[in-house]
Amino acid sequence: MSIYINSEDINLLILHYLRERGLNHAAFILEQESKLKDCQVPPGALINYLQKALLMEELDSHILEEVALHQGFQRCRGEFRLLHSHTCGYQTTPRSIVDNSNGFADDEDPDVVTLEGHSGKVAYISYEKSWILSGSYDGTARLWRIGLELSDWETISILPHISGSAQMFEVTAIAINRHKGIASLAKDGYVRMWGNRWELIGTLFHESEIVGLEWDPSGYHLLTFSKDSIRLWDTQGSLKQIFDHRNTEVSDVKWKGDDEFIVATSEGIFIWKIGENVARTLCNFLSVKKIRMDSEGRLLAMITDENLGFYDQDGPWWMKKSVSAFEWNPCQPLFIAGTSQGELEFWNPVKKSSGPSFKAHSSQITKISHRSDGDYFASGSEDGVVFIWSVDPPSKMRSLHFQASICDMSWSEDGTRLAISYSNKISIYSFC
Numbered sequence: 466m467s468i469y470i471n472s473e474d475i476n477l478l479i480l481h482y483l484r485e486r487g488l489n490h491a492a493f494i495l496e497q498e499s500k501l502k503d504c505q506v507p508p509g510a511l512i513n514y515l516q517k518a519l520l521m522e523e524l525d526s527h528i529l530e531e532v533a534l535h536q537g538f539q540r541c542r543g544e545f546r547l548l549h550s551h552t553c554g555y556q557t558t559p560r561s562i563v564d565n566s567n568g569f570a571d572d573e574d575p576d577v578v579t580l581e582g583h584s585g586k587v588a589y590i591s592y593e594k595s596w597i598l599s600g601s602y603d604g605t606a607r608l609w610r611i612g613l614e615l616s617d618w619e620t621i622s623i624l625p626h627i628s629g630s631a632q633m634f635e636v637t638a639i640a641i642n643r644h645k646g647i648a649s650l651a652k653d654g655y656v657r658m659w660g661n662r663w664e665l666i667g668t669l670f671h672e673s674e675i676v677g678l679e680w681d682p683s684g685y686h687l688l689t690f691s692k693d694s695i696r697l698w699d700t701q702g703s704l705k706q707i708f709d710h711r712n713t714e715v716s717d718v719k720w721k722g723d724d725e726f727i728v729a730t731s732e733g734i735f736i737w738k739i740g741e742n743v744a745r746t747l748c749n750f751l752s753v754k755k756i757r758m759d760s761e762g763r764l765l766a767m768i769t770d771e772n773l774g775f776y777d778q779d780g781p782w783w784m785k786k787s788v789s790a791f792e793w794n795p796c797q798p799l800f801i802a803g804t805s806q807g808e809l810e811f812w813n814p815v816k817k818s819s820g821p822s823f824k825a826h827s828s829q830i831t832k833i834s835h836r837s838d839g840d841y842f843a844s845g846s847e848d849g850v851v852f853i854w855s856v857d858p859p860s861k862m863r864s865l866h867f868q869a870s871i872c873d874m875s876w877s878e879d880g881t882r883l884a885i886s887y888s889n890k891i892s893i894y895s896f897c
């Protein structure tokens with residue numbers, strides 16, 4: 466194929482257009498000035514060509530239309546005009562999509578409901594008062610309303626994580642603040658902030674891709690971090706401060722009170738105070754991968770590839786231990802660690818002592834989740850089993866078996882239900 470356009474052809478098209486419009490004087494002058502040799506031109510030729518050009522532009526702009534429609538977008542109704550750019554429904558900020566049809570509840574057992582709306586692995590779930598938020602590798606986060614009866618549930622909204630070129634990105638982390646404000650991180654390295662009606666209100670990004678996010682205790686400030694910087698944002702997505710970490714690689718960030726946060730890096734642990742320009746060094750050790758503050762903000766647990774450590778008023782102390790999942794008890798200085806061999810270990814960092822330790826699962830423990838009263842906790846594993854344990858003394862209360870590795874777990878606020886995500890499903894168990 467070869468395309469050739471010359472100015473004589475264009476002038477001829479205009480000449481015939483002018484004549485068809487009855488603009489004979491203008492046509493005469495154009496013919497004289499451009500010394501055109503008139504020839505046969507079909508009626509309406511100029512308009513036809515321009516229409517074809519607009520159709521081509523529509524095809525070009527909507528090349529991924531099928532994908533966008535499949536992802537729940539409304540069909541684009543934006544105009545294509547010659548002298549106006551097209552405002553495309555597939556490239557503008559997507560609103561959340563209301564969907565009551567998607568999802569399926571398996572209601573054979575009245576004490577369990579299984580939600581099957583996602584098409585990819587559900588990496589994140591959080592049980593809020595009467596709803597569950599889930600984030601999946603299918604590129605969506607979903608809000609599910611769960612009623613007083615387990616069988617009374619619905620999908621409220623789907624939050625798509627979609628780029629300008631209509632590509633979906635896996636949702637890798639979600640943070641909810643105390644005012645129910647949602648910020649979600651997707652594989653494209655962008656954090657999306659969602660408003661009260663679950664509409665997208667802002668998109669946050671760094672120079673390199675964002676790998677984690679964390680709301681402060683007040684719920685008015687969000688920290689996002691990439692490997693070389695940490696940024697502080699308000700609830701509207703306005704940037705407040707940049708904390709530079711070009712010389713160390715950031716791997717985790719956790720708040721310590723309302724105006725300080727702790728950073729785990731390849732060079733050790735640092736503390737930043739909001740408004741200051743230099744970080745304090747807490748300890749220089751191996752590359753620290755994960756950190757967690759206890760519920761009172763006094764003790765810090767630190768995880769490296771091969772070590773578990775705690776930091777208290779005397780400084781850091783370490784054990785050689787490969788930890789795959791961990792959580793502080795919300796009510797007492799008790800730290801529970803799960804290992805890659807399926808063992809559960811109890812630690813009391815105040816007494817600098819270890820408690821019971823035993824083999825619980827047949828493969829790597831992926832999640833430990835305490836009930837809010839601290840009396841019970843659940844452990845989930847790659848072996849597809851969830852155990853519910855009493856804390857004191859540690860005793861197995863219940864076993865739940867699934868077809869796939871356990872991804873995430875979240876207790877309801879009153880502790881009567883446990884939501885478990887595995888593969889693309891979410892099962893909710895009632896223990897009333």
Ligand SMILES: [Zn+2]
Binds near residue numbers: 552554
């Ligand atoms: Zn469009």
